[in-house]
Structures are given as structure tokens and as C-alpha cells.
Amino acid sequence: MTTLLPEAGRGEGPEAGDGAREAAFDAAVAADERIEPRDWMPDAYRATLVRQIAQHAHSEIIGMQPEANWITRAPSLRRKAILMAKVQDEAGHGLYLYSAAETLGVGRDELLDKLHTGRQKYSSIFNYPTLTWADVGAIGWLVDGAAITNQVPLCRCSYGPYARAMVRVCKEESFHQRQGYELLLALSRGTPAQHAMAQDAVDRWWWPSLMMFGPPDDESKHSAQSMAWKIKRHSNDELRQRFVDICVPQAESLGLTLPDPELRWNEERGHYDFGPIDWSEFHEVLRGNGPCNEQRLGRRRRAHEEGAWVREAAAAYARKHGGDPGDGDGKAAA
Secondary structure (H helix, E strand, C coil), X not given: CCCCCCCCCCCCCCCCCHHHHHHHHHHHHHCCCCECCCCCCCHHHHHHHHHHHHHHHHHHHHCHHHHHCCHHHCXXXXXXXXXXXXXXXXXXXXXXXXXXHHCCCCCHHHHHHHHHCCCCCCCHHHHCCCCCCHHHHHHXXXXXXXXXXXXXXXXXXCEHHHHHHHHHHHHHXXXXXXXXXXXXXXXHCCCHHHHHHHHXXXXXXXXXXXXXXXXXXXXXXXXXXXXXXXXXXXXXHHHHHHHHHHHHHHHHHHCCCCCCCCCEEECCCCEEECCCCCHHXXXXXXXXXXXXXXXXXXXXXXXXXXXXXXXXXXHHHHHHCCCCHHHHHHHHCC
């Protein structure tokens, strides 16, 4: 059950100051209760959620591009239909998440403007090219697999709208991961050339997938506070280790190898050891110097500009039928 915390400006009167409201907020978080949009929350909590949810939403809609690149070149009608459905799912995830961000008092148009001007980030993984059909499988297995590892705990996030959005997102991402695994399995068991193509894709996507969990815990600026607020439930390094432990036996079943000569089971730790990650590459991509940064944002800006007439039509429809034109603008903006 969620405890309704008094809002600033509509609370219990002068005696209910920030200290009392913050104590009630802390108690609700400690009790694993959900914070809802009308509840009082610290400004820093709200800002952290806006940053995280916006980055997540941006990643979903930018992440449509690498795979959409292969829709027209899918090797069969079945594969084309699956890929089209997946790309549509990613668009839907972006919409769920932008809607969750809007409950925090931020407009979707503002978030998209920050994305287009580089003031908000999206996942670094989507700045890598999809060079072959096997990359679609590697993205499904590794990238969506990493996303599931990271996002399932978000279903228990302390902020209600974000947690509820993640329930459906994770169900669909689970399908995407299985689709990628099945695609790689078919290639791995195909001709020698197909097996080599699958192996090459895994070689190129493995390390960027490990970077998806963010920097090491001792370098993460936000992780500790996010965990204290129960926005996150596990640290970056914990999630990364969990992902590695899941992937190693799956790679063996696929008949593919992971490109890490230091990867081995550690009996004492009960986990797989793995080699060092090249964090310089991670930071270069975040700074905009990845293989596809300019292309991804350029295409996103162009799509937004070309879709202006859709937003205008939605606003006109809302005005004609007695709705709020602002709602039309916001909902069509993605």
C-alpha cells in the first residue's frame, strides 16, 4: 500500500515543513512503498528520475535505428515480420517511458529537445553499426539480454509509474532476447560462412554490451544515491557480473565463444571472472565520438522535423474535439 505524502503547497499547513515531508518520504522508501506522482518527493529524487527515465526513453527510440537498417534486407518474410514487430515494440517502450517522465512534471517536447541538442544521453550501445544480418541476433541476445538484466529489478523501483511501465517492457524484451538467441542458433548451426558471421557479430557486440551497465561502482556518480532511494536495486558491477554468469553457458549452447581470453569460472567466488573493460572506449562514445553518434542523432532530428505535421494535426484534432492542444503536442512528439 502506498502512503500518500503531503505535497508542497497542499500539505498539512505551516507545521508540516520540508523536514516532516522528507521524513515521511524516507519512511515510505524504507518500507518498500511506492512513491506516486502526487506524493511529495525531494527535488533531487525527482531530478534523478527525470534523468534516468529520459535516458531510458531516448535509448528505446534511438535503438530502433540499428535494427531497422535490416528490415528491408531480412532473409525471409518470417524474419522480416519478427524484426518489424520488434522495432515497433521499441517505439512503444519509448512512449511508455516518456509518459512516465511526464508524471514528474517535465514535458515530452522538452526531453526531446534535450536529446536532439545533446544535453541528455542515450545508451552508448546504439552508437555501433549493424554490419551483417547476424548483428540483429547479437543485439537481441546480448543487448536485449543486458537490458533485461538491468531492467527486471526496475519493476520494483520506488517510483510507481516507472516500475509499472517496466513490467510490460521487460515482458517484451524477454521475447526480443529469445528471438535474438534463436536467430544466432540458426546461423551457428548453418553453413561455415553463417557460423563465422554469427561469431563475428558476437565478437563485436560483447564488450559494448558489458559497458551498458555503466561505469564501475567506484566511478559511478549516481549509483549509490539511486540505490539508497531504491530507484535501483543493484549496483552496476553486480548487474554486469550477473549478465556474464548468464551468458557464458548460453554461448556454449550456441556453439559460439565469447571474445575474452580471461573468462573462466572462479570456484571460490561462485562467478565467472572476466577481463578488463576498455572504459576509454566507453567514454569516447559518450562524448560523441563513437562510430555512429552523428548518424544516429542526425536521423533522429530529421525524423522529428519531418513529423512536425503529425504533431500539428494531432493538436488540431484535440482542439476540434474539445481536448487540450498541449496534450496533442506532447503525445505526438515522440
